Amino acid sequence: MEDKFDRGSALTIFPSDRYEDLMALVISLAIAALIYFLV
Amino acid sequence: MVYTKRTFWPLIIGVIMVGYAYLVQSGNMAPLIKFLNTGRYVGEMVTLGYAFGGVAIAAGLWHLVAAPREGHADYYFSTIAGVMFIMLVAFIVKWGLDPLMANWGRAAQPTLGFNFASVMNLNYVVMGILAGIIVVNVFKVPHWAENGVRLSRLGLKTGVILLGALYSFAELAQLGKLSVVLIGIFVLGSVWLVLVIGVRRNLPNSMTGVLSSGVGVCGVSAAVATAPVVQAKSLEIAYTIGTILLFGVLCMFLFPIVGKSLGMGYVQFGAWAGTGILNSAQVAGAALAFQPGGIETLKVAEIFNITRVLFLPIIVVWLAIWYVRREQAAQREVQHVDAMQVVISKFPIFVLGFILMFLLSSTGIFAPARHYQGSYFDNSEKALMKKDRAGKEINNFLKAEEVATLQKELDKIKRDDQKAALTRLIENKKVMSEDDDAMVRGVINSKALSKEGTAVLSKAHRVVRHTAAKIAKFRDLIAWFFTFGLVGLGMQITMASIRQAGGQPLVIGSIVGVIKAVGSLIVVMLLVAETI
Numbered sequence: 001m002e003d004k005f006d007r008g009s010a011l012t013i014f015p016s017d018r019y020e021d022l023m024a025l026v027i028s029l030a031i032a033a034l035i036y037f038l039v
Numbered sequence: 040m041v042y043t044k045r046t047f048w049p050l051i052i053g054v055i056m057v058g059y060a061y062l063v064q065s066g067n068m069a070p071l072i073k074f075l076n077t078g079r080y081v082g083e084m085v086t087l088g089y090a091f092g093g094v095a096i097a098a099g100l101w102h103l104v105a106a107p108r109e110g111h112a113d114y115y116f117s118t119i120a121g122v123m124f125i126m127l128v129a130f131i132v133k134w135g136l137d138p139l140m141a142n143w144g145r146a147a148q149p150t151l152g153f154n155f156a157s158v159m160n161l162n163y164v165v166m167g168i169l170a171g172i173i174v175v176n177v178f179k180v181p182h183w184a185e186n187g188v189r190l191s192r193l194g195l196k197t198g199v200i201l202l203g204a205l206y207s208f209a210e211l212a213q214l215g216k217l218s219v220v221l222i223g224i225f226v227l228g229s230v231w232l233v234l235v236i237g238v239r240r241n242l243p244n245s246m247t248g249v250l251s252s253g254v255g256v257c258g259v260s261a262a263v264a265t266a267p268v269v270q271a272k273s274l275e276i277a278y279t280i281g282t283i284l285l286f287g288v289l290c291m292f293l294f295p296i297v298g299k300s301l302g303m304g305y306v307q308f309g310a311w312a313g314t315g316i317l318n319s320a321q322v323a324g325a326a327l328a329f330q331p332g333g334i335e336t337l338k339v340a341e342i343f344n345i346t347r348v349l350f351l352p353i354i355v356v357w358l359a360i361w362y363v364r365r366e367q368a369a370q371r372e373v374q375h376v377d378a379m380q381v382v383i384s385k386f387p388i389f390v391l392g393f394i395l396m397f398l399l400s401s402t403g404i405f406a407p408a409r410h411y412q413g414s415y416f417d418n419s420e421k422a423l424m425k426k427d428r429a430g431k432e433i434n435n436f437l438k439a440e441e442v443a444t445l446q447k448e449l450d451k452i453k454r455d456d457q458k459a460a461l462t463r464l465i466e467n468k469k470v471m472s473e474d475d476d477a478m479v480r481g482v483i484n485s486k487a488l489s490k491e492g493t494a495v496l497s498k499a500h501r502v503v504r505h506t507a508a509k510i511a512k513f514r515d516l517i518a519w520f521f522t523f524g525l526v527g528l529g530m531q532i533t534m535a536s537i538r539q540a541g542g543q544p545l546v547i548g549s550i551v552g553v554i555k556a557v558g559s560l561i562v563v564m565l566l567v568a569e570t571i
Contacts, residue, residue: 004185006040011531013118013189017263021388024196028392031201031516036404039509 042117043107044183049120050099052127053092059130060088075138083515084134087126095123102183114186121187122523124180125530128170129163129522136170137163137331162331164324165292167522171529180530191527195320196389198520202341203396204405204513205334205413217310218346221562225314226350229555230255234361236547244365245271246278248358250544253279254551257348258287258318265355269362275544282548284532287321290556295329301564305335311563312336313343315556320528323521334514337521341393348390406507413510416473418503423469435502437468441495448492457482470503 007013014020062068063084072078098119107113144156155161174180180188230251237247248269253262262279265271271279294316298308312325326340400406407415423435437445445465452458460478463471470476482488483496 005189007114008189011189012192013114013186014193018388020193021196021392024193024200024389025392025395027193027197028200028396031197032204032396032399032405035509035512035516039512 041107041109041113042186043102043105043113044117046102046120046181046183047099048181048183049095049102049123052123053095053097053099056088056092056095056123056127056130058092060085060092063088075135075142077134077138080134087130087519091123091126094119098123117183118187118190121180121184122190123187124184125171125188125191125523125527128174129167129519129526132167132170132526133163133522136166137161140166162328163522164327164331164525165295167526168288168291168324168529168532171526172532175530175532176534188527188530191524191531192320193524194520194527195323195524198323198517198524199319199341199345200389200392200396201513201517201520202338203393204400205338205510205517206342206397206400208401217567218313218343221310221314221559221566222343222346222350224562225555225559226255226347226354228255228558229551230354230357232551232554233547236550238365240543240547242543242547243275244362244369245269246275246544248362249275250279250282250548252354252358253283254317254548254555256351256354257344258283258321261348261351261354265358268355268359278544279548282544283317285545286548286552287316287318288532290316290552291321291324291328294325294556297560298329303564305330306339307563307567309336309339309341310343310567311560313340313347314559314563317552319344319348320525324525324528327518327521327525334518345390345393348387351387405509405513413507413514414504415507416476416503417505418469418471422505423502435469437464437495437499441498442468444491444495445488448488451487451492452482453487464499470499476500476503 005013008015012020014023059068063072063081072081077084098116101116102120107116140156140161144154144161148154233251233254234247237244237250242250249262249266249271252265255261262276262283266276294312295308298311303311308329309326312322312329316322316325322340322344323337326337327334330336406413407417425433425435427433442465445461449458449461449465452461457478460471460475461482463475464479470479479496479500483493483500486493488496
């Protein structure tokens with residue numbers, strides 16, 4: 001699958017694992033905020 | 040490179056999702072829902088069907104109408120179609136195949152003598168990953184979905200971070216000590232064993248180093264993190280990842296079967312899976328396969344898994360020193376590698392995210408700070424006097440006849456502390472403290488009272504334990520993030536990646552993996568009590 005993508009890797013769309021981790025953190029915090037305010 | 044492909048498939052997926060949600064909402068699917076016994080999913084079928092269906096229709100129109108040029112908009116918007124493709128597979132598996140297989144398992148039980156769906160662990164987690172593997176290897180992932188499938192690992196990582204919200208200090212303190220000891224022994228032991236065997240079998244130091252980290256710590260990410268420290272080549276990293284994935288997939292299917300046949304409890308299985316399985320994703324898969332209807336096992340397994348990841352800095356430093364010494368002994372030129380720099384640059388941030396979420400949860404913003412698995416004690420009048428949907432008041436204090444039942448059976452209790460707790464319960468018509476609640480649960484478990492007496496105690500216990508609505512929402516979301524991530528993970532397990540696991544790395548990885556799995560099973564069975 002490696003050659004099919006000119007950005008990211010075969011396993012992720014992000015440029016690095018660190019970037020993917022940060023995105024997961026941002027999404028999680030956004031979800032936590034939504035749950036805190038809406039539920 | 041332009042990633043948005045001209046296709047009508049996302050639009051069709053959207054129409055299917057919205058149509059299904061509408062049919063469920065209008066009651067037209069009631070006979071099927073009754074046949075499959077999926078009434079508990081009706082709410083999410085409607086909500087998720089409309090939500091994801093709407094997004095898929097919008098994405099479908101984008102794929103048909105837009106003429107995207109190379110850039111960020113094309114790159115990121117084109118992932119939506121893949122996400123919708125994974126979600127469609129997840130919906131079919133969770134709301135269709137999983138209950139259907141459960142029905143078939145029950146129906147075939149009289150003939151076969153056992154429930155094959157239960158014995159083979161054919162639940163939505165296992166079938167989701169299998170569906171992903173079948174899709175990629177038999178049909179191939181559609182070209183318009185390929186970019187989005189690469190978001191599955193993001194789903195798994197987000198699930199792990201959110202999982203932090205379900206833990207409390209008390210829980211982690213109890214499991215933490217045990218996990219540090221168990222994981223310490225098995226992580227350091229496996230790394231050491233791979234190094235010894237690798238040297239004996241004359242494997243290159245870089246190959247041995249990266250394999251030891253992958254087998255010992257947390258699979259793929261550990262292998263990638265230590266690769267620069269031992270100057271591993273891409274082929275060696277690929278071999279290690281192939282070995283870990285192949286062994287991990289085997290473990291993911293075998294562990295739940297072994298766990299169930301040994302009658303392991305949630306805590307025992309979680310501890311075993313978190314210690315014995317090599318890769319984080321497969322730990323989650325095995326834990327959910329063992330207990331598809333709840334996440335107690337997953338929580339325990341993830342604590343062990345996270346503890347294992349926390350050992351990564353130690354392993355990186357150890358391997359850096361080991362590698363430099365071995366290469367210097369062989370008088371080869373070694374490039375200077377700053378081990379601390381590697382630790383700082385490679386340490387997975389999502390582990391810190393998990394800890395951050397745990398700290399947030401421990402402040403009590405999602406549930407009372409003393410909550411245990413989202414459940415907390417509250418015996419206030421407000422908590423015991425509730426209103427039903429019609430507005431009618433429900434009094435959850437013990438009724439006179441229930442008090443009389445307990446009074447009649449009080450002498451059957453031999454322990455003074457349990458007797459005192461029950462006396463307070465009788466006097467106040469409610470459980471008076473968390474300690475008293477623990478005593479009441481003890482009496483229930485001991486089955487010292489009659490059926491009626493035990494039923495009264497169960498009710499008294501139930502009405503003072505409450506589940507935090509916010510934590511319940513976290514649970515639902517976490518289950519979906521993991522389902523999404525695991526179906527997508529299955530779509531990345533190609534035959535080519537499995538074939539990469541050939542040769543020496545597979546032999547050494549398997550030997551150490553089996554020793555770790557069996558050794559941790561024995562230790563867990565001997566040391567881990569179900570009631571931690």
